[in-house]
Amino acid sequence: MISLKNISKYYPAGFGRVYVLRNISLDIAEGEFVSIMGPSGSGKSTLLHILGLLEEPSEGEYLFLDTPVQKLSEKRRTDLHRNHIGFVFQAYHLIDELTVYENIETPLLYKGMSSSERKSRVADLLDRFNIVGKKDLFPNQLSGGQQQLVGIARAVAARPRVIFADEPTGNLHSDQAKEIMELFKKLNQEDGVTIVQVTHSDVNAAYGNRILNLKDGWLESTPVPTL
Amino acid sequence: MISLKNISKYYPAGFGRVYVLRNISLDIAEGEFVSIMGPSGSGKSTLLHILGLLEEPSEGEYLFLDTPVQKLSEKRRTDLHRNHIGFVFQAYHLIDELTVYENIETPLLYKGMSSSERKSRVADLLDRFNIVGKKDLFPNQLSGGQQQLVGIARAVAARPRVIFADEPTGNLHSDQAKEIMELFKKLNQEDGVTIVQVTHSDVNAAYGNRILNLKDGWLESTPVPTL
Ligand SMILES: Nc1ncnc2c1ncn2[C@@H]1O[C@H](COP(=O)(O)OP(=O)(O)OP(=O)(O)O)[C@@H](O)[C@H]1O
Ligand SMILES: Nc1ncnc2c1ncn2[C@@H]1O[C@H](COP(=O)(O)OP(=O)(O)OP(=O)(O)O)[C@@H](O)[C@H]1O
Ligand SMILES: [Mg+2]
Numbered sequence: 001m002i003s004l005k006n007i008s009k010y011y012p013a014g015f016g017r018v019y020v021l022r023n024i025s026l027d028i029a030e031g032e033f034v035s036i037m038g039p040s041g042s043g044k045s046t047l048l049h050i051l052g053l054l055e056e057p058s059e060g061e062y063l064f065l066d067t068p069v070q071k072l073s074e075k076r077r078t079d080l081h082r083n084h085i086g087f088v089f090q091a092y093h094l095i096d097e098l099t100v101y102e103n104i105e106t107p108l109l110y111k112g113m114s115s116s117e118r119k120s121r122v123a124d125l126l127d128r129f130n131i132v133g134k135k136d137l138f139p140n141q142l143s144g145g146q147q148q149l150v151g152i153a154r155a156v157a158a159r160p161r162v163i164f165a166d167e168p169t170g171n172l173h174s175d176q177a178k179e180i181m182e183l184f185k186k187l188n189q190e191d192g193v194t195i196v197q198v199t200h201s202d203v204n205a206a207y208g209n210r211i212l213n214l215k216d217g218w219l220e221s222t223p224v225p226t227l
Numbered sequence: 228m229i230s231l232k233n234i235s236k237y238y239p240a241g242f243g244r245v246y247v248l249r250n251i252s253l254d255i256a257e258g259e260f261v262s263i264m265g266p267s268g269s270g271k272s273t274l275l276h277i278l279g280l281l282e283e284p285s286e287g288e289y290l291f292l293d294t295p296v297q298k299l300s301e302k303r304r305t306d307l308h309r310n311h312i313g314f315v316f317q318a319y320h321l322i323d324e325l326t327v328y329e330n331i332e333t334p335l336l337y338k339g340m341s342s343s344e345r346k347s348r349v350a351d352l353l354d355r356f357n358i359v360g361k362k363d364l365f366p367n368q369l370s371g372g373q374q375q376l377v378g379i380a381r382a383v384a385a386r387p388r389v390i391f392a393d394e395p396t397g398n399l400h401s402d403q404a405k406e407i408m409e410l411f412k413k414l415n416q417e418d419g420v421t422i423v424q425v426t427h428s429d430v431n432a433a434y435g436n437r438i439l440n441l442k443d444g445w446l447e448s449t450p451v452p453t454l
């Protein structure tokens with residue numbers, strides 16, 4: 001379903017380059033639940049953005065659902081992202097000018113749903129995440145954890161085939177973090193959703209079937225240790 | 228050193244009010260290391276902002292270093308904040324238009340230091356946090372954890388008497404989180420710095436001498452359990 005071949009990402013620095021990802025090759029099959037771990041600055045968010053069609057690599061090939069992504073126009077890449085992908089950002093990236101309700105509804109606007117279908121889906125998510133009372137507030141009126149929950153609700157709203165989640169529980173208490181991981185597990189096991197999460201937590205990583213370790217932009221893969 | 232009496236914070240909602248903090252009274256002595264814990268939305272960041280002189284309560288009194296804060300002008304409150312307080316924000320709040328070096332240097336500009344003294348202090352912090360290579364980059368070119376480290380470096384730069392830290396390790400790997408907590412412990416035990424941290428982590432809370440639990444804006448206090 002997802003296949004990276006010799007992917008590199010670098011930025012200009014002085015007269016040379018600083019490499020953020022180096023020669024990354026990996027395959028993710030449909031239905032997998034993969035965790036990406038590694039120190040700060042090791043390239044996890046960069047890798048997730050490339051996988052989620054939000055950023056282009058400097059070199060290498062990316063096959064997403066058998067489509068060679070690097071040959072696509074930006075418009076085609078954006079369509080693919082909107083049709084198949086839910087993305088939870090490390091810094092939430094909610095739209096400040098939209099309410100909580102409107103932020104969660106945004107991905108549904110591309111799905112050809114009726115207005116009442118959208119309304120019912122958003123209401124269901126607000127209820128499940130326990131934030132009904134916040135639906136008319138704006139992101140800057142929410143706590144850090146509440147913003148994180150809205151980001152997750154938005155990512156799962158359109159029932160995407162793949163969810164990319166960048167440290168989805170960093171600002172949550174352990175009970176709430178557990179609820180989010182149980183939701184991901186349910187989506188993966190009951191609905192066959194492919195999940196790729198970046199996490200610093202061994203507890204969260206244990207929910208997946210595989211761990212990819214990044215270090216200075218290099219990749220190593222290990223099966224999930226039994227805790 | 229810090230004394231809150233009957234502090235409440237609310238926002239207008241419809242025809243009524245939504246209470247974020249309810250009737251909070253607490254004292255923090257100089258040299259304490261206090262952790263504030265509680266679920267998402269329980270008012271922790273709000274309480275920390277009031278303690279850090281960044282927000283005003285709706286009701287109640289706040290004595291900071293024997294000064295009744297609610298009687299002060301905004302300018303006086305800002306001076307107090309700049310002279311005595313280091314604040315680590317939950318969402319970092321780095322200045323996008325300034326480099327990493329300039330962000331860390333900002334609090335030193337109010338301290339009447341010579342340019343070479345500032346240069347030496349910033350160099351020392353960049354080195355200690357292992358981010359020398361990033362000093363000329365802008366915040367949007369850093370990883371989430373790197374931004375968090377710059378926020379912490381900025382908060383400790385001017386050697387403040389009190390540090391307020393809002394979930395300072397949420398985006399860090401456990402080794403780096405430990406380094407930050409060891410730094411706080413050192414500042415507290417060797418330099419007598421008062422530390423008030425908001426944290427979701429029991430491991431981090433164990434570094435302090437006292438835990439304050441917030442729930443729906445109400446406060447309860449417990450000594451630190453031995454783990
Ligand atoms: N301008 C505002 N208008 C309405 N409600 C607000 C406003 N600002 C904050 N709130 C509410 O105050 C409550 C407490 O927020 P706060 O950020 O203090 O929580 P917190 O305990 O730090 O949570 P977290 O652990 O998620 O960071 C939240 O329910 C939030 O929605
Ligand atoms: N525009 C840029 N110019 C230069 N360097 C950049 C740029 N964008 C990102 N980087 C660098 O890429 C590296 C990897 O960043 P990335 O955000 O992928 O790390 P990460 O593994 O997600 O870290 P964290 O765990 O802290 O979130 C960092 O060292 C960062 O400074
Ligand atoms: Mg990251």
Ligand SMILES: [Mg+2]
Pocket residue numbers: 143144145271272273317393
């Ligand atoms: Mg908070």
